[in-house]
Amino acid sequence: MPDSVTRRRTWSLPRQPGLVLSAVLLAAVLLAAVAPGVFTGQDPITGVPAERLRAPSPAHLFGTDETGRDVFARVVHGASLSLRATVLAVLVALVAGAAIGLLAGFRGGWLDAVVMRVVDVLQAVPAILLSLAVVTALGFGTTNVAIAVGVSNLAAFARLMRAEVLRVRSSVFVESARASGVRWPGVLARHVLPNAAGPVLVLATLTFGTAVLEVSALSFLGFGATPPTPEWGALVAGGRNFLATAWWMTTLPGLTVAAVVLATNRLSRALDGERSELR
Amino acid sequence: MTAVIRRLAQAIVVLWAAFTLSFVILYLLPGDAVLTKLGSADGGINASPEQIAQVRAEYGVDDPVLVQYGKRLWAALHGDFGRSIATGDDATHQVLSALPPTLAVSGFALVLAVVFGGGIAVLGTYTRARWLSHLLLSLPPLGISLPSFWVGLLLIQVFSFQLGLLPALGSTGFASLVLPSVTLALPTGAIIGQVLAKSLRTQLAQPYVEIVRAKGASRRRVHFGHALRNAALPALTLVGVVAGNLLAGSVITETVFSRDGVGRVTAAAVSVQDIPVVQAVIVLAAFFFVTLNLVVDLLYPVLDPRLARVPGELTRRERSHA
């Protein structure tokens, strides 16, 4: 998705440094998730006891932790797990939410009423609590955290998809397609879905940022991967006991999370703006 | 009057549905609380079959699902969510007794969020200095993107360890309230600021604003006398929604600042899969959400005359579409 944005916007790129920076950062993080070796050669799991709690330096960009592990290496290696959880969470929310919304919007009637009341309730319980409930039931671990975050974001997708389906369904061009004799399945596949998909995908990019935050929050609380496997939220939590002496252990991993969220939000805003310009 | 009663009935239905939802998630998803209980007590599952059976009977997990649901719903109606698996105490009591410190932080945070979020939006759209407007209006998107656990730790570092102004941890005295409240207020205030700013911009572009300006009205009159009141409507709806989130956010802030409260109780309960306590917290959160939205809904017709005479209910969704 970032590709299509940059390609279509090439002419205005110099005027949007923030957007370029965001795209570059996200590309780097994705690369780190796939091939962490590109960024660091240091071991994220076993440290060098002699180099405990070193401040950031050229040798250790983000400093070292209490067992002498390079914090930058742990952040880079943590990208894989943290991003995988985020992507899974967004997929769960997108697929399940969109399917529910599509069904409710297209079938209408009592099914719509029941489904939307359930969605109302899902939104009445704050997202973190909802995912904590799912974690309580399913148990800990990165995958369960991802599913929990996905479930807690599902309602927004269902609601948007339903609204989009209803909007497109009641639009004049869909009626004119019906009046020209197109059957409902054709209307759904050729008119409703392509026109409803855009806003839903924009929401997906926006949810990506939220999901990074929620996944790392649950990981911070200790419900994610078991140590010493690096995960962004857990890294920040690990530095809590050294707040007074080793600021880098909390500040720099947290900054990474913040930067990723900012970059995705910037990109999704650009996507959203492009959509509304096209309209 | 009938509208109020109908709205009240709706609120009760949502509460019931929240209970049902939490029951489905907590009791019907795979995972066995009984084994967890015995496991956590003995450091491994080596209890005798009799012990297991006894505990299972105690928690009623052997009954058919609908019977379990009926029993639990009946008990919940009497304020009984069962006994904490971890401590054996009454779950309701455990949660409610942790409530006061959480309410103090949440209330203070809500005030901060409304004042600063709203202030940034109003000033950012009102000022004619472009740099100031850009600066102010770029704050809410930033605030939404920052992980609150990290913000809390940063605040501790700066204000407690570097400057020594405020206590880092604990839950006694007003000073200990400040940093957690700021942390909790940040995402909420950012959302309020973002929505109000957007809504103000939309209102300022409405044709009626042109007429007000054509009357010879000053900027101030246009902004505060006309646009703000129209723009406040969606923001008010939002306050009802995000205020419920403050309770959830306290899970993070209370952990970061080691404060007593519902958030800490929740985090502890989740880590030992203490289902009764988690369910009590969820229903409590839904109760707050429902109550706040009830208040907002009843306030709405006062602010918007278009809703005053509409019989029956308008859901939040319909309103945001209007």
Added chain:
Amino acid sequence: MSADLLEIRDLSVCYRTRTDTVHAVRGVDLTVAAGEIVAVVGESGSGKSTTAHAVLGLLPRGGRIDAGQIRFAGQDLTGLSEKDWQAVRGTEIGLVPQDPTVSLNPVRRIGDQVAEVLLIHGLADRREAPARAVELLRRAGVAEPETRARQYPHELSGGLRQRALIAIALAGEPRLLIADEPTSALDVTVQREILDHLEGLAAESHTAVLLITHDLGVAADRAARIVVMSDGAVVETGPTREVLAAPEHPYTRRLLAAAPSLARTPLRPRRPPGPDVLVAVTGLAKTFPLPRTRSGPRAVRAVDDVSFTLTRGRTLALVGESGSGKSTIARMMVGLETPTSGRITFAGTDITRTGGEELRRLRRRFQLVYQNPYASLNPRFSIEEVVAEPLRAFRVGTRAERRARVVELIDQVALPASVLRRKPAELSGGQRQRAAIARALALHPDLVVCDEPVSALDVSVQAQILELLVRLQDELGLTYLFITHDLAVVREIADQVAVLRAGRLVEFGPADTVLADPRAEYTRRLLDAIPGNTRVDIGDTQR
């Protein structure tokens, strides 16, 4: 003329967006004398509205005056500070806006909004302002002004809201009133009353009016002088009588020829009903349920006992104002709405009794063309996909045959083949409506129902689409049911006319009879309300 109240010299306005600059107004000269009514006429995008807003210092975001002067009572307005502008607006220059339904603050009472002008300029204190506001509403022709003053905008009709806005505009007793398309959002009969009233008030208080309009008929009725604008520049200006009688600029001539409200000749000779009845409507009625209230369920009877027949190859115009039920009838004719009672017989088949697959088969024979070509084409389709859609739906021919048919249709509606690959958004309104017509013709229908097909288009484009429809009817032997609110359009194309009011048929007969010698009182009122009727004094500019 030194007595000019407003004098615009060489005004240029541009809009800067992030990507480019649009010169909306280029070197416009314009004067308005005290107490005079001057009309600025032009189509959308002509710069007429921008000029008007520049006079009030209320250019939209990104708009800037590049060059020129706007002198008002001897003072140059272009250099005014925001504070000085506030003193001018309301007391020197007032504004009557285009769309009354969105021009009042929805959460404040009507009376307060009128009184606000008095309070801003210190013309009344808080105690006397409410009573003065009521008086102003009364003067603006609002009945029961005491009640209305206490109400909110949503409780008032569009016409009443426009009267309230006139009261606001006149409250500060300005010397110049800018009326920006003041009635184009209202029904014709209401439009007439409002303009009459506005004209009367202006004359009474010797207020000058700068009337912005797209309708040459409105300008002809009201203005002493006319300024014709096109593409940001003034192309012709002069006393109304002279401009209309002997237009010098070709654009003015085109505008005049195209102005539907002034055209008086049919595009082709009218024909009597044919021998072959294609559609017969008997006792048609449609009731829509309304939300329940305390007094029990309510319903609105949108169509009430309507009967008419339409013979093959002819055009029947269904005329009425908003709420007359004309669109509901159109939708029932093509099976998109089910009648509550009554029958619609199409070529011998009662379509109200058919449904499902049988109805779908019948759809090949009647097609609908919508009012708004912006909304009726899927924005993601290419024009080729749009036109080919009915062919696909009925599995007509092979892919190559369908393509050939689409090319033929596009040619029939006089669109260049290059549009086939384009998206609707890349086409002009007129081109889109042609594409929509091509789609409607794809399956060789017998009947085409046109629901206000030209009302969303500029007048010169309207004329072209109407000509196209007439040509296609002759070539293909089509039958038209033509829904419109515009009696002038009826004049041009109808063979028979049915006049509707509040769901009931008030008159039905041959077009010439209905238009020249209406039997129903309501039809007469509709005819009288057409702008351009009162002072018609137009030279031989018709084709």
